[in-house]
Amino acid sequence: MIVLEQVSKRYRHRDQGWFTAVEPLSLHIKAGEIFGLMGYSGAGKSTLLRLINLLERPDSGSVSVDGQTLTALSAPSLRQARQHIGMVFQQFNLLANRTVAANVAFPLEVAGWQRSDIERRVAECLDIVGLTDRANHYPAQLSGGQKQRVGIARALAASPKVILADEPTSALDPATTRSVLECLLDINRRFNVTIVIVTHEMSVIRRLCDRAALLHQGKLLEVIDVKDNQIHAQSAIGQELVQED
Ligand SMILES: Nc1ncnc2c1ncn2[C@@H]1O[C@H](COP(=O)(O)OP(=O)(O)OP(=O)(O)O)[C@@H](O)[C@H]1O
Ligand SMILES: [Mg+2]
Incomplete structure (x- = not known):
């Protein structure tokens, strides 16, 4: 591989x-x-x-x-x-001014995905990492572990x-x-x-x-x-x- x-x-x-x-x-x-x-x-x-x-x-x-x-x-x-190839960082590297969902959406926006596909995929990824109920929170409102699970969801978004x-x-x-x-x-x-x-x-x-x-x-x-x-x-x-x- x-x-x-x-x-x-x-x-x-x-x-x-x-x-x-x-x-x-x-x-x-x-x-x-x-x-x-x-x-x-x-x-x-x-x-x-x-x-x-x-x-x-x-x-x-x-x-x-x-x-x-x-x-x-x-x-x-x-x-x-x-x-x-997804990447996960020690200090999470989340965008502070974006919600959890918008952080996970970010790489898909960069890759030019359509809005409806992005919404579906973000929901899937948040479900995988168990953060569906935090979708509209901001990083500052999360614990360290939750922040890292957002980082993992973001890394996973484009199905690497x-x-x-x-x-x-x-x-x-x-x-x-x-x-x-x-x-x-x-x-x-x-x-x-x-x-x-x-x-x-x-x-x-x-x-x-x-x-x-x-x-x-x-x-x-x-x-x-x-x-x-x-x-x-x-x-x-x-x-x-x-x-x-
Ligand atoms: N951009 C850079 N410019 C100059 N030297 C660098 C750079 N990146 C790493 N180094 C040097 O290369 C060596 C290896 O660094 P690296 O960060 O890969 O180590 P590491 O095993 O990840 O260490 P740590 O456990 O502290 O994170 C170190 O001596 C470091 O100072
Ligand atoms: Mg290192």
Whole structure:
């Protein structure tokens, strides 16, 4: 579903020359999988996530999603392809001056959908995340967990094959975290959406993921299997992360 071949990313740091955030690495994520990106702060997790939908352009290598080589697309085709890749953010990134329904409608408006289709789809998505009764509220009137479920509904609006989530529960308390994870799991199971999730919380990996890539200082150390809510790490760093938890 998602194929990264030898992708890398470096940044120019003021006065310090080039800094490699992601060393050339290859990764294959399967359709329907919930795949984690884990590792210490600065490991390159967010950068790698953003390489998947080319929010960051890789300096080398290729990125394919659902059989389409994104790195080979023209700008308009890439914009089109991105509409089928939803994104969920740690700080929710909702539009404060729009209602819940209007936030979920936003990507569909951008994609040029007709008003009646938008209304139908928004209602469906709010039902999926259990927020039908909040449709006309504003983000400021919602709890953190509810805000994130709006973020998930918005990511789901255009029926994506893939959802990318960067620390979606890091701003939430444990009980709310569980409800947001259940929501993501439900969407994965019901609609077979492939989910890639960045997290530093091992409990999130255990609860949600089928596999996870462990990154460290821009390198892919290993791809870890998660079975029966257990993380089977081989590398020293991986075992350290699991033990610290
Ligand atoms: N736009 C940028 N310009 C310069 N350096 C960047 C940029 N984005 C990331 N970096 C650097 O790349 C490295 C990896 O950053 P990244 O945000 O991917 O890490 P991360 O694993 O997501 O960390 P965290 O857990 O703290 O979110 C860091 O050293 C960071 O400073
Ligand atoms: Mg990050």
